[in-house]
Structure formats: structure tokens, C-alpha cells
Amino acid sequence: xxxxxxxxxxxxxxxxxxxxxxxxxxxxxxxxxxxxxxxxxxxxxxxxxxxxxxxxxxxxxxxxxxxxxxxxxxxxxxxxxxxxxxxxxxxxxxxxxxxxxxxxxxxxxxxxxxxxxxxxxxxxxxxxxxxxxxxxxxxxxxxxxxxxxxxxxxxxxxxxxxxxxxxxxxxxxxxxxxxxxxxxxxxxxxxxxxxxxxxxxxxxxxxxxxxxxxxxxxxxxxxxxxxxxxxxxxxxxxxxxxxxxxxxxxxxxxxxxxxxxxxxxxxxx
Amino acid sequence: xxxxxxxxxxxxxxxxxxxxxxxxxxxxxxxxxxxxxxxxxxxxxxxxxxxxxxxxxxxxxxxxxxxxxxxxxxxxxxxxxxxxxxxxxxxxxxxxxxxxxxxxxxxxxxxxxxxxxxxxxxxxxxxxxxxxxxxxxxxxxxxxxxxxxxxxxxxxxxxxxxxxxxxxxxxxxxxxxxxxxxxxxxxxxxxxxxxxxxxxxxxxxxxxxxxxxxxxxxxxx
Numbered sequence: 001x002x003x004x005x006x007x008x009x010x011x012x013x014x015x016x017x018x019x020x021x022x023x024x025x026x027x028x029x030x031x032x033x034x035x036x037x038x039x040x041x042x043x044x045x046x047x048x049x050x051x052x053x054x055x056x057x058x059x060x061x062x063x064x065x066x067x068x069x070x071x072x073x074x075x076x077x078x079x080x081x082x083x084x085x086x087x088x089x090x091x092x093x094x095x096x097x098x099x100x101x102x103x104x105x106x107x108x109x110x111x112x113x114x115x116x117x118x119x120x121x122x123x124x125x126x127x128x129x130x131x132x133x134x135x136x137x138x139x140x141x142x143x144x145x146x147x148x149x150x151x152x153x154x155x156x157x158x159x160x161x162x163x164x165x166x167x168x169x170x171x172x173x174x175x176x177x178x179x180x181x182x183x184x185x186x187x188x189x190x191x192x193x194x195x196x197x198x199x200x201x202x203x204x205x206x207x208x209x210x211x212x213x214x215x216x217x218x219x220x221x222x223x224x225x226x227x228x229x230x231x232x233x234x235x236x237x238x239x240x241x242x243x244x245x246x247x248x249x250x251x252x253x254x255x256x257x258x259x260x261x262x263x264x265x266x267x268x269x
Numbered sequence: 270x271x272x273x274x275x276x277x278x279x280x281x282x283x284x285x286x287x288x289x290x291x292x293x294x295x296x297x298x299x300x301x302x303x304x305x306x307x308x309x310x311x312x313x314x315x316x317x318x319x320x321x322x323x324x325x326x327x328x329x330x331x332x333x334x335x336x337x338x339x340x341x342x343x344x345x346x347x348x349x350x351x352x353x354x355x356x357x358x359x360x361x362x363x364x365x366x367x368x369x370x371x372x373x374x375x376x377x378x379x380x381x382x383x384x385x386x387x388x389x390x391x392x393x394x395x396x397x398x399x400x401x402x403x404x405x406x407x408x409x410x411x412x413x414x415x416x417x418x419x420x421x422x423x424x425x426x427x428x429x430x431x432x433x434x435x436x437x438x439x440x441x442x443x444x445x446x447x448x449x450x451x452x453x454x455x456x457x458x459x460x461x462x463x464x465x466x467x468x469x470x471x472x473x474x475x476x477x478x479x480x481x482x483x484x485x486x487x488x489x490x
Contacts, residue, residue, distance in 0.1 A: 069393070069394050070393060071394070102396060103396045106394070109387060109390065109391065113387045113388060113391035113394075115388070115391070115406055115410075116410065116489050117409045117413055117488050130398070130401045131395065131397060159487055160489070161487060176394070176395075179395065179396070
């Protein structure tokens, strides 16, 4: 695979300070007023952070990403992006306040979610053309450049069904990058892949990390988490139980719940 | 009685005329019915209880009653109720179109609903507006998914169109039945009519399978 660098959009320098990039303030979310998945979550993310969120199933990891992407609402608390209201809860409901801020976040899902009736290039150029109003030729040129950097230059006219899982996931990453996001969300993007395809996707993510792309990654792969993270966040029961550098969380976890989880997961790995 | 299939040859041009009427009415009603069905499927998904309720009633009525009754009702009762005369051809076209519309609306509704939530999520994640999502992502996939069942619906309509002979339309069935009565050779003519229906319908049913497998390979949808 071509390992040339993927060019990423960098946030402004002032966003490197805590509180200026993404800030969660006492965020509460429950399904049907019963199943609490985010129970007063507080989080400060800097623009040069690569947060890896770990935790057992149902701990609120994916919910956090889906809320940040505007796919789901919250019932309490506030989320600020660049110091401005991003998602705000009102009357037990919520929505993304600003389309402009929303378009600065990109997301890659576990199951690729490519559009099956469009070619690889069709998948890449639709949003830049329709959302940012860019002309087709410049989008195609950018798409080709991005695909070449991800080692997919010969797949331009392929349909998603003609690609391997790893290739699909790289196309999904390229599709998100076409919008030049400042923050990328990765929701268990290697969980559905065969083991030999996991590395090719993780390599692309490492390229992004080397370019200081802000990322929030939900993963069960602890080795990859340790490798890519600047900060590891452990969630359980809808709460952030512990957070710190990879060395702190993996090497010397403070909380019993974290130790218990890591013992199980690392033993399994 | 002696069975002699050579008797059918002089009547073949007339039978072909009947086939032409059958095919023309089937195709016309299939196209009009599919368009109607598409609109109805969208109408049933709107949040207006009155609109969706009325359309549901229409769909359930036409799916829940025999086509023959629908043909008779529109042919005999419609003119009485409305106080206007409707030519037989128009009457059967209305019947078959309404019938096809009800059937295909369910096909379209099913395919629209079958688009996975992940596709909607991906559109939101990319910031696509609702109209862009519907036009570029949801409709194309739903239409592709609807093609195989739609072709099956058309094959069914082609066969069921034989019922229009009962209101005097000179289709393949009507002509075959008349010739068999007048020549007293029902075996030869009714068998020939059945074979003609089969020769047209069988490739279409094969086409359904082909389209389905090709779409599965290409688009995996």
C-alpha cells in the first residue's frame, strides 16, 4: 500500500488549548428515559488530541461519537465546539446547532456505510459537490489524489461490492476526508474486518495521526489504542471512569473498574 | 373428436392481434400503475393521517378484492354512479392501472423502508440535506431494489390481464376463446393461447432472476 501522507485540515492554533476544541459539559443521554448511556459526561478535548475511548459494551462509547456527529440527541448538558454551542438540549430534545460546525466533523462507521449504487468516485464527490457546492472536476481531481494516497487509485470506477472490507473502509475514510474535517470520529472501524485487513486501515489512521489530525477513536484493539492515542478515556455505565495518557491508563490504572476491564481484555488479546 | 393443431395456422394473425392488445394494455397499465404506485408509496409515508389513511384504504381495497370484481365494478357500476359512459378500453385501463398501482405501491414502500439506517446515518455524517439524501441516495437504491419485484408484478399483470376478456376487450384470451367456440376446437386453440402466454411470460420470469442476481453482484443491494 502507498504510504504517502494524507493531507489533513488543521484546526486553528488557539484550538490547541483545552476547552477551545470539543467540550462536553455534564452530558446526559438515555434511550426511552430508561437506558442511560451517557450519565453526566464531562470531557475536554484539545485539537491535537487523539482520544481513544475504551470500555465494555453499553458503556456509552459509540453513543458519544453518534452524539458528536449529530446522529443522536442528548437530554441534558451542553457540547461546545470551538467555544461555540454545538449541540444543546432543549425540552428533552436536542439538535446540532450549527451546520457550519457540523461540517467540520467527519465520521467513519464500523460497517463502511458506502453508498452501494455509486462508484468509489461517486461516493467521494457527492458530499463536496452537494454540501460545499464545489465543481465536479475539482472534486474528481481531489478524489483521485486522495485515493492515490490511500493506495486505491485503480479502484476509482469500482462499486463498493467489488472491494474488500479493508478497501471499503479506506474508501469510507477518504470520503470523510473529502470534506476536510477538523475532527475525525472512528467507530470500531476495524471490528468488522478480517485480521489481515485490519492493518491496512490502521496504517491509514496512523498516517492521519502523524499529521496531528484530531481524532476520537472507539476501539477494542488495545494495542492499537496504545499506539495511536495521546489520551485514553475509559468509559463504563455511561460515565468516564478514568482518563490519562496511554502509559497511565494501560500501565498504571487508578480505578479498580479500569483494571478489571483491562485484565479481561488484555488477557483475551 | 380428432385433435388437429394444423387448424390454428390460418388464425395465427388474429391471435397475434389479440396478443398485441394484451401486451399493449399490460405495458401501458404497468407503466402508469408503477408511477401511481410510486406516488402512493410516498404519500403513505407522509405524516398526514388523512392522506396516508385514504391511500392505505385504496391499497388495501384493491389488494383485498378480486381483479374480476374491480373490472366489473368499474365497467358496469362506475358509469352508473358517475352518470358518464366510459369506453370499455378506458374502463379496463383504469381498472388495471389502479390494481397495479396498489400492488406496486407496496413494492416501492417495502424497498424504501428496506434502506438501512446506516445509509441515513452516513448521509447525516456527510452533511447531506434531506432532499439531497432522498434524491441521490434513498430513491436510487429503493428503485434498484424494487426492479425485480416490479418485473414480477408486470408478469402477473400480463397473465391476469386475461380477465379483461370478460368485459369484451378483444385481447388474446378473448380472441382465442371466440375462435375455439366458433370452430369447436377448444383443445387446439386454448392450448395455443396458453402456449403464447407462456412464451411471453417465461423469458420475463427468467429476466427477473437474471436482473436480481446481476444487481446482487454489482451493487450488493
